[in-house]
């Protein structure tokens with residue numbers, strides 16, 4: 289337990305120390321929120337759908353969680369290149385605990401980032417339907433973060449260096465984001481897009497956030513949590529399976 | 537304490553370790569010598585569960601690194617040849633992290649961290665981030681960290697590389713004492729022949745993945761009819777300089793060295 293805690297603590301310390309990383313990863317969500325939120329606001333309103341910024345904010349929170357989590361998971365590659373990974377791999381603890389400690393740490397960092405984005409959105413005009421929903425929303429953020437951190441760790445187990453990173457960003461992370469319903473409503477989508485969105489686990493995270501924060505869920509909160517939970521378990525076990533095979 | 541039989545490691549077609557066998561007894565100080573690229577680090581990585589062997593068997597403290605990695609990991613400590621610190625943590629935090637992972641009890645951990653950081657003269661810098669350290673300071677910290685828990689077997693892969701003579705000396709004194717008081721088995725590599733001659737009970741010389749000679753320093757000198765271990769080494773391994781087929785990791789290593797990390 290204490291070992292998992294110290295692995296977790298390490299991730300948190302690293303995050304809090306890299307001020308430039310915090311600021312940098314807030315800039316992008318902010319840009320999306322302002323440009324799209326204000327840009328499409330009037331069109332969206334005319335279509336009779338209400339306030340686009342309100343609709344968009346949970347999507348942008350989901351986006352920043354997705355990016356931060358996958359990146360945190362993939363930090364394993366960094367640790368491998370800079371040599372620190374060896375230090376943990378020869379220590380008397382199971383690979384599974386190492387994976388859990390790292391994943392919890394990465395997920396906490398991503399959740400913090402999500403909360404920051406939520407607060408900033410509120411500052412720029414996002415109105416949650418109820419303030420009491422914020423706490424359960426943080427729980428959903430953490431679950432989503434856990435899912436994508438394990439995915440990141442799993443991917444990192446296959447890659448030797450950061451060269452594959454760009455590939456993963458363009459062919460996995462970007463599609464996960466754009467096809468998730470972060471930017472558009474899931475109702476009345478063309479069949480193909482609807483099916484793709486249903487396969488994308490991020491859809492469920494963002495849908496749950498919308499259900500809680502603006503009372504506009506599509507799949508239903510129960511369904512969202514079920515899918516998020518199940519996929520997280522799947523990725524965690526796959527991730528630790530592949531992480532076990534990592535050699536230096 | 538360590539038994540290796542017909543151990544081989546291939547990277548694709550390249551044979552890095554070629555059918556080697558040797559034994560190290562409990563409480564022995566064993567030096568593993570060889571030119572660059574001979575396969576020393578690769579052997580250590582296999583013994584320490586970081587790399588799976590292609591063929592052959594090993595046991596450490598009675599356990600097989602392939603089938604019982606957890607039991608093996610509880611028996612040894614290691615100082616790596618390559619950097620293995622977290623640059624974004626302080627010196628103290630790196631020590632603390634290690635102590636917790638190796639189950640060193642709280643009180644003992646604090647005492648040892650203080651003792652060891654003073655020992656390598658980094659106590660005053662304990663709250664500095666490691667990325668602010670010079671190459672030699674990082675090396676000293678890695679040594680201190682390696683000594684934080686007291687394992688049955690100690691692997692030291694070129695521990696004295698880049699250390700000043702003072703630190704080198706006190707390191708060996710410290711290790712000799714551990715070896716005497718706790719019967720710690722010590723397995724080390726070095727390119728300083730006088731170090732091996734002075735410290736090691738027994739020596740194995742490896743070249744191109746094969747063990748070409750082993751015995752005490754005296755035996756090796758007699759065998760080659762030479763006056764020093766250095767001459768014995770040269771007579772056994774030849775005088776040509778080895779060109780390494782560098783792996784990506786090696787490139788990283790050289791780059792980092794070149795940038796003075």
Ligand SMILES: Nc1ncnc2c1ncn2[C@@H]1O[C@H](COP(=O)(O)OP(=O)(O)OP(=O)(O)O)[C@@H](O)[C@H]1O
Pocket residue numbers: 536547550552570571572573574575576577578579617780781782783
């Ligand atoms: N991951 C790897 N992939 C491919 N080749 C490798 C890998 N690791 C090591 N090698 C090769 O195996 C050989 C032995 O390397 P090793 O690191 O064991 O040498 P060494 O005896 O420790 O040398 P040095 O004194 O330079 O540390 C070298 O030719 C090296 O290039």
Ligand SMILES: [Mg+2]
Pocket residue numbers: 576577578617693
């Ligand atoms: Mg080596």
